[in-house]
Amino acid sequence: MVDSIKNNVFKYESEKLAMMYYRVAIILLGAQLLMGMIIATQFLYPSFLFEIFDFSVARMVHINALIVWMLYAMIGTVYLLMPSETGIETVGIGLGKLLFWVLTAAITVVILVYIFVQVGSGTEASIWLIHEGREYIEAPRWADIGIVIVVLGFVFNVYATAIKGKRTGLMTVMMANLLALAGLYLCGMFYTDNITVDQFWWWWVIHLWVEATWEVYVATLAAWSLMQIIGAKRQIVEMWLWIEVAMLFGSGILGMGHHYFWIGTPEYWWEIGALFSALEPVPLIAMLVHVIYDWGKEAGRQGGTAHLANTPAFAWIIANGAGNFLGAGVWGFFHTLPQVNIYTHGTQFTSSHGHLAFWGAYATILIAMFYMGIQRAHGIKQMKASFNFKMSIWLLNIGMLGMTVALLISGYGQVLIERAQFGATWEGFFISQNAVWFVQGMGWRLVMGGVMLIGFVFLIVDLLSIGKNAKLRESAKV
């Protein structure tokens, strides 16, 4: 298997296209971190960039860049794994490349508009041209329609390739899941004047992405890469994949009730949300056990140390198992019961969970995929852990954990002071924001964001130097 990777150096155009998507994804991740640092600074020093770069705009770019870089990395990874799963070149690869450029041009325009048109009234025209104002998926309507067209082209490529080539269980899950993932985007495109109705459908995108379709998606990536890296058996990973699909959809769909507690929807959502969302951590624990079990079993088979074709990717997959379990499972469970959520809703508790969950469940495994891609691109047989890699994985994860704990402490302060002591009054809101626990938490969040940023620089240096070193080794051989 390792040899087949060696022979694959740019064998498929599809793999090249994957790298194009990855490059944009990494640039957007960098932009996301920079925006995070700006808004974290504004939390402490509100005059920072006052009337030059608004908090609301920088925050919007921060979280929209997050969603977009992850979608880029996801599309890229589908193009990366498709040839090895189906045994053929991606059908419609020319279309795929064209769509990449169209999407990238559109996203550049959208971000420039966000940054240059910061204030103004919200009108029908601003929904079409500037942004729709739905957190995380704020793209204006012209871009929304463009995104739908691009994604239709992408889904066509996946289906055409899987139908023409070999169809594995993994590809079958991928096909069904991508259709759901893409289709859900439509729920966030319709504007209504009723804020309850608007929020009701908006959660169909946000919640059903991150707690159903994206989770299934990353489970397919874990299955694929474990086969590539440690030679896990297809039968075993695919069996787990099906179990996880069933469990994730079982709990994730009705678990959406945890967003329907206070938005004006009927009270029966309290019970439904409490029960099903409390079950959501179960598949996440199963996934963690699964990854560690596979690892241990492989090590046993190899007489103590398992053969690893790609150490950096594997380390990031382990970080994913732990991060998904902690960020989504544990941190999610913290505030998912309505009895708890009534106190934590709208505090930094949510942000603490949001950061660790997006990081642990998605950023980690997508970074693993960057390493999988670069390994194929340069035909590296066995990718070892370099110094830069070690620095990046530690700094990024310690930074994120530190940020999450700092936010948790700030949120705890808000719950005690604003909610418990002052009964959720306007006055309590401001008193809690000035309380020492809150302010110190915000300070540590900024420091830990800085740690992440340094880790990101190490990541870039590592990714860039892997290719260079591979080329140097090749030329040394000649």
Ligand code: HEM
């Ligand atoms: C990887 C999966 C997950 C991601 C990426 C994620 C991310 C997020 C984000 C970003 C928010 C804030 C949304 C906003 O802006 O209002 C949120 C809210 C929430 N999440 Fe998650 N989440 C995940 C899984 C879970 C799980 C498994 C649970 C429960 C066990 C959970 C429980 C909640 C609850 C209760 C809220 C609402 C908080 C509030 O508004 O009071 N999440 N999640």
Ligand code: HEM
């Ligand atoms: C340099 C590192 C980072 C810093 C300093 C930072 C800072 C911030 C700040 C200040 C906010 C606004 C919170 C509020 O409105 O109360 C925010 C929101 C958010 N950030 Fe970050 N961030 C960083 C990295 C990340 C990363 C890596 C992710 C995901 C992988 C992420 C995901 C989010 C999400 C989902 C929200 C919305 C949370 C919510 O509404 O509950 N951030 N971030």
Ligand SMILES: [Fe+2]
């Ligand atoms: Fe949710």
